[in-house]
Amino acid sequence: MESRTARPPSGAPSRFRRVAATPAYRQVAEAIEREIIAGRIRPGEPIGTEAQLVSQFGVNRSTVREGIRLLEHSGLVRRDSSRRLWVGLPHYGRLALRMSRALVLHEVTFRELYEASLPMQLATVEAAVERATPETIAQLEENIARTERALGDPSEVAKLDAEFHGLVGKASRNRVLQLAREPSELLVMPTTEMILKRVKEGAPRLLHAHRMYVDAIRRRDKQAGRLWARRHLEDWRKGFERAGKDLDQPIDRIYLEST
Helix, strand or coil, X not given: CCCCCCCCXXXXXXXXXXXXXXXXXXXXXXXXXXXXXCCCCCCCCEEECHHHHHHHHCCCHHHHHHHHXXXXXXXXXXXXXXXXXXXXXXXXXXXXXXXXXXXHHCCCEHHHHXXXXXXXXXXXXXXXXXXXXXXXXXXXXHHHHHHHHCCCCHHHHHHHHHHHHHHHHHHHCCHHHHHHHHHHHHHHHHHHHHHHHHCCCHHHHHHHHHHHHHHHHHHCCHHHHHHHHHHHHHHHHHHHHHCCCCCCCEHHHHHHHHC
């Protein structure tokens, strides 16, 4: 009898993707990363040497070395002078930049950025009102003084605005809020600069909002903090529209067109 191999009919849709084997060095990196993320190995604790990992994983040294290189690049693993491996803290700047690139690749719009920023800013200012220290308040006031001197320079004011909101995040003493704002902030700053270049009263209004933020934080007034966070974001959105931009246009195109 003639043997037959079952084949999908010609033109039939393929329901499954080909199985791709994960390279061994990635399996090594993922296994170590899982232990770190689960808290079973904590920052500052040793992981071992390459030779020990070769023995534990049952792979060759080059495979372990490639896996470790991936973790070193992200900052999860570091080496000391004796070449021993330790758990480190991730380079958040790199992660934030990577996440910002992902947002751009997904063609996020100004409207999406605005809608996501609002609850985050409200939560951050509430926590800052409750927990800000005299030292952080002094840093915010110093930022305001520099912003006042730079009012004629839209690029510098946009940078100082990003710094100001970073300080408010610091004042919140909530690391999740601080880390969560970074990827979107990298997209906020160029749009702020574009608005300041096109809307004459943009910089003075931004400065006034910052002053009212700090006043609310100093007085421990959550209601005023929320009010000015909301007004500040509304100004940002209205300024964007006054600059002639479409809220539903992808952020990257908006910035490229404005440069």
